[in-house]
Amino acid sequence: MSAHASTLTPPVSAGQVVFSATDIAKSFGPVAALSGVSIELRAGEVTALMGENGAGKSTLLKIITGDYQPDSGVLSLHGAETRFAEPRESRTSGIRVIAQEPEIIPHVSVAENIFVGLLGASGPVFRRRAVLEQAREALAEFGFAGVIAAETLGSELSAAQRQIVEIMRAVVDRPAVICFDEPTSSLGEEEVEILFRLIRRLRAEGIAIGYVSHRMNEIFQLADAITVLRDGKLVGTKRTEDTDHDDLVRMMVGRDLSQMFHREAIDPGDTVLELAGVSNEFVHDVSLTVAAGEVVGIAGLVGAGRSELLKTIVGDFRVESGTLSMGGTAVRFHTPADSIAAGIGFAPEERKAEALIMHRSVRDNIALAVLKRISRFSFVSSAREDELAEGYIKKLGIRTPSDRQLVKNLSGGNQQKVVLARWLSTTPRLLLLDEPTRGVDVGAKAEIYAIIDELAQQGVAVLVVSSELPEVLGLADRIYVMAGGRVTGVLPRANATEEAILALAMD
Amino acid sequence: MPTPTLSKTPPVVDVVPGTPGVFRRFLTAMGVQNVSLLIAIAFVVLVIGSQNPLFFTVPNLKVIGTAIAISGLLAVVQTLVIIMGALDISVGSIAGLASVTSAMIFTSAGPFIGVVGAVGIGLLCGLLNGCIIVFGRVNPVIATLATLAAYKGIAQLISDGRAQGYTGADPFFVFLARGSVLGIPTLIWILVVIALGVHVLLRYTTMGRNIYAVGGNDVASRLAGININRYILGIYMMTGAVAALAGILITARTGSGQPVSGSEGLELEAITAAALGGAALKGGKGTIAGTILAVILLGILTNGMTLLGVNSFWQNVAKGGLLVLAVVLQQLRSGERRIGLPG
Numbered sequence: 002m003s004a005h006a007s008t009l010t011p012p013v014s015a016g017q018v019v020f021s022a023t024d025i026a027k028s029f030g031p032v033a034a035l036s037g038v039s040i041e042l043r044a045g046e047v048t049a050l051m052g053e054n055g056a057g058k059s060t061l062l063k064i065i066t067g068d069y070q071p072d073s074g075v076l077s078l079h080g081a082e083t084r085f086a087e088p089r090e091s092r093t094s095g096i097r098v099i100a101q102e103p104e105i106i107p108h109v110s111v112a113e114n115i116f117v118g119l120l121g122a123s124g125p126v127f128r129r130r131a132v133l134e135q136a137r138e139a140l141a142e143f144g145f146a147g148v149i150a151a152e153t154l155g156s157e158l159s160a161a162q163r164q165i166v167e168i169m170r171a172v173v174d175r176p177a178v179i180c181f182d183e184p185t186s187s188l189g190e191e192e193v194e195i196l197f198r199l200i201r202r203l204r205a206e207g208i209a210i211g212y213v214s215h216r217m218n219e220i221f222q223l224a225d226a227i228t229v230l231r232d233g234k235l236v237g238t239k240r241t242e243d244t245d246h247d248d249l250v251r252m253m254v255g256r257d258l259s260q261m262f263h264r265e266a267i268d269p270g271d272t273v274l275e276l277a278g279v280s281n282e283f284v285h286d287v288s289l290t291v292a293a294g295e296v297v298g299i300a301g302l303v304g305a306g307r308s309e310l311l312k313t314i315v316g317d318f319r320v321e322s323g324t325l326s327m328g329g330t331a332v333r334f335h336t337p338a339d340s341i342a343a344g345i346g347f348a349p350e351e352r353k354a355e356a357l358i359m360h361r362s363v364r365d366n367i368a369l370a371v372l373k374r375i376s377r378f379s380f381v382s383s384a385r386e387d388e389l390a391e392g393y394i395k396k397l398g399i400r401t402p403s404d405r406q407l408v409k410n411l412s413g414g415n416q417q418k419v420v421l422a423r424w425l426s427t428t429p430r431l432l433l434l435d436e437p438t439r440g441v442d443v444g445a446k447a448e449i450y451a452i453i454d455e456l457a458q459q460g461v462a463v464l465v466v467s468s469e470l471p472e473v474l475g476l477a478d479r480i481y482v483m484a485g486g487r488v489t490g491v492l493p494r495a496n497a498t499e500e501a502i503l504a505l506a507m508d
Numbered sequence: 509m510p511t512p513t514l515s516k517t518p519p520v521v522d523v524v525p526g527t528p529g530v531f532r533r534f535l536t537a538m539g540v541q542n543v544s545l546l547i548a549i550a551f552v553v554l555v556i557g558s559q560n561p562l563f564f565t566v567p568n569l570k571v572i573g574t575a576i577a578i579s580g581l582l583a584v585v586q587t588l589v590i591i592m593g594a595l596d597i598s599v600g601s602i603a604g605l606a607s608v609t610s611a612m613i614f615t616s617a618g619p620f621i622g623v624v625g626a627v628g629i630g631l632l633c634g635l636l637n638g639c640i641i642v643f644g645r646v647n648p649v650i651a652t653l654a655t656l657a658a659y660k661g662i663a664q665l666i667s668d669g670r671a672q673g674y675t676g677a678d679p680f681f682v683f684l685a686r687g688s689v690l691g692i693p694t695l696i697w698i699l700v701v702i703a704l705g706v707h708v709l710l711r712y713t714t715m716g717r718n719i720y721a722v723g724g725n726d727v728a729s730r731l732a733g734i735n736i737n738r739y740i741l742g743i744y745m746m747t748g749a750v751a752a753l754a755g756i757l758i759t760a761r762t763g764s765g766q767p768v769s770g771s772e773g774l775e776l777e778a779i780t781a782a783a784l785g786g787a788a789l790k791g792g793k794g795t796i797a798g799t800i801l802a803v804i805l806l807g808i809l810t811n812g813m814t815l816l817g818v819n820s821f822w823q824n825v826a827k828g829g830l831l832v833l834a835v836v837l838q839q840l841r842s843g844e845r846r847i848g849l850p851g
Contacts, residue, residue, distance in 0.1 A: 354727060355728055361721070376714050380713055
């Protein structure tokens with residue numbers, strides 16, 4: 002296993018084009034996913050790829066890796082035209098893509114996870130100690146020494162640590178090109194910093210970096226050039242210094258989105274949810290209130306216990322001590338079904354794993370929590386179900402050919418709207434949203450913010466967990482900050498700043 | 509309800525331009541899977557029919573129908589279990605146990621109590637399967653693998669391993685085995701009624717929806733308020749009851765209660781039919797129509813090969829080959845990434 006010795010990268014000078022895709026077209030049946038798209042990745046530069054969900058970013062990435070074959074257009078690597086029949090070929094040519102949701106083998110160590118494709122290269126005997134040592138060195142070299150231990154089992158890793166393992170898998174190979182697909186969507190601010198340091202390092206070493214992200218401030222921190230796609234077409238490529246936030250948003254959505262948040266604080270109504278000293282395995286002595294018409298944010302680093310708190314509220318985890326009250330009465334939810342009956346809707350963090358039935362239709366997914374209401378004598382009324390689904394497809398602007406489309410074929414933003422539709426159809430008193438805009442493009446984000454605002458105006462109590470500080474600051478009337486399973490502080494909208502939140506989050 | 513101010517008009521994606529043709533509408537309504545099965549059935553019928561004119565006679569069609577009734581019943585409920593994301597390997601043993609007990613109870617208490625008692629025992633067996641899975645947290649395959657052995661053992665114990673009772677002279681059992689209603693054999697009617705019932709359950713009721721949801725994503729189902737444990741218990745009890753019904757039919761057809769012969773291996777036939785019919789073992793996918801078409805295909809294949817004088821060892825090879833071919837074609841069509849262990 003000579004991971005550190007491989008030299009896939011021929012010497013190139015900074016700024017030289019390492020990889021390019023020119024005039025790429027790709028259709029799925031009658032739907033053109035990409036047409037006339039070009040991108041260049043240069044040595045020692047970060048090229049950002051931006052666009053709304055459905056703009057074609059993922060398709061383009063999959064063409065770069067050889068997952069898909071372009072219908073027309075040319076790929077070239079180090080100046081020579083090339084063609085990848087399958088992902089393995091792009092990897093051996095020195096192109097790596099960091100998956101957004103990395104696959105981690107649960108019952109083996111971080112070290113084995115990192116070197117998973119290379120084990121066996123040094124002979125049939127697996128030398129555990131040598132692999133661990135190598136992993137430790139690699140982690141230290143790339144600045145992750147204190148963040149993740151080589152012995153840790155895959156199943157014990159947080160989302161952020163899984164991401165780090167995925168990145169390590171790529172960098173130990175010393176590739177010529179690395180593409181990141183929304184790498185920060187599962188990371189807290191602290192891990193994002195570590196990641197950025199790493200990316201800058203890779204850039205300094207002359208690697209050509211592609212970077213897909215929805216987060217504007219990241220793009221401006223990292224990117225040297227920005228390529229924007231819209232509806233499968235190339236809008237343009239600009240040097241970062243020649244553009245700004247508003248310009249990019251206009252390029253992406255074709256209109257001005259200067260007003261992402263238009264939250265007007267209204268007088269909160271009666272308290273809907275009250276936690277007093279709630280504790281269990283995951284959270285400790287948590288007290289908080291959410292009133293009707295109020296949007297309350299929960300901020301904190303990854304692993305602070307925010308998602309666990311929401312799952313405790315809905316009855317998926319047990320409340321071991323303390324009380325949980327709805328509308329002033331103490332309640333005890335034994336299962337999520339109990340909390341749904343009490344008027345709580347919950348959109349969990351992991352959309353695909355915890356919310357959606359991917360192989361079923363948009364319609365089935367929307368109706369899942371209200372089947373009883375739209376059926377008579379247990380028979381589901383197809384007409385009422387269609388009416389429900391069509392109604393929400395229109396109201397929330399879910400982009401789908403029909404309500405019979407399978408959810409797995411929708412983009413992330415539209416999938417998230419399907420989850421929202423499911424809970425809105427239960428007409429909840431309290432809505433719990435865990436990272437509601439993760440992996441969602443700017444346009445859909447603004448739409449989701451508008452939905453949250455409108456719900457609050459109508460008197461719904463909303464509790465939002467988010468790792469994106471601007472999002473919490475823009476949305477919430479009050480912000481609870483969590484660290485280590487405890488609430489470390491609460492900030493009213495007027496006093497809330499990124500600095501104040503971070504200070505409490507690192508408590 | 510919210511009306512997002514920034515919502516855009518969705519792009520018009522016209523997948524099928526103009527009015528869809530008759531063929532395409534037929535395809536969508538039937539599902540590609542079922543159409544392929546129909547084509548396979550037509551092919552087999554044509555080949556066998558052209559070789560042996562006996563194949564198309566009414567008596568032979570009745571033979572096919574009654575031959576598939578028992579395994580068809582088990583295939584239908586197995587499909588239900590598979591859609592929920594589980595498996596029940598113990599159905600053959602439950603059928604054997606029910607066959608023995610129905611005959612033994614019949615001998616002392618008459619046909620009606622015999623049937624009710626056997627179905628009751630099937631329900632109990634299913635309940636025990638469900639409890640082991642739900643409360644013991646045992647993987648369904650392992651749990652029912654264990655009860656496959658245990659139930660078979662119980663059937664052998666209480667019967668001392670021998671056929672029990674004689675039902676061959678009882679008019680009710682004779683009606684089940686050889687009677688007919690409106691010219692169609694009772695056995696076929698029973699399969700049709702159970703299959704239709706389960707089809708309606710899956711397709712049109714909240715329970716059916718929830719079964720697909722549990723099989724498709726159990727975490728999401730729990731968070732959406734579905735009581736998963738209740739579904740597991742209910743489906744296994746239903747499977748136990750239908751397996752018991754199959755056992756009663758075995759008793760009726762052979763004229764006595766059979767602890768093992770007649771029921772052994774039925775669980776694998778049921779899984780074969782469900783898989784051939786398009787049910788995905790990881791759950792969330794499958795239809796009763798597909799399973800029934802697969803049962804028919806397997807039935808005419810067996811009958812036809814027998815008529816053509818094909819050695820029964822070769823028949824097994826042919827059935828195995830057919831299953832592999834069908835699933836390979838399914839997987840090629842599904843467009844899933846072709847890496848690792850397939851689902």
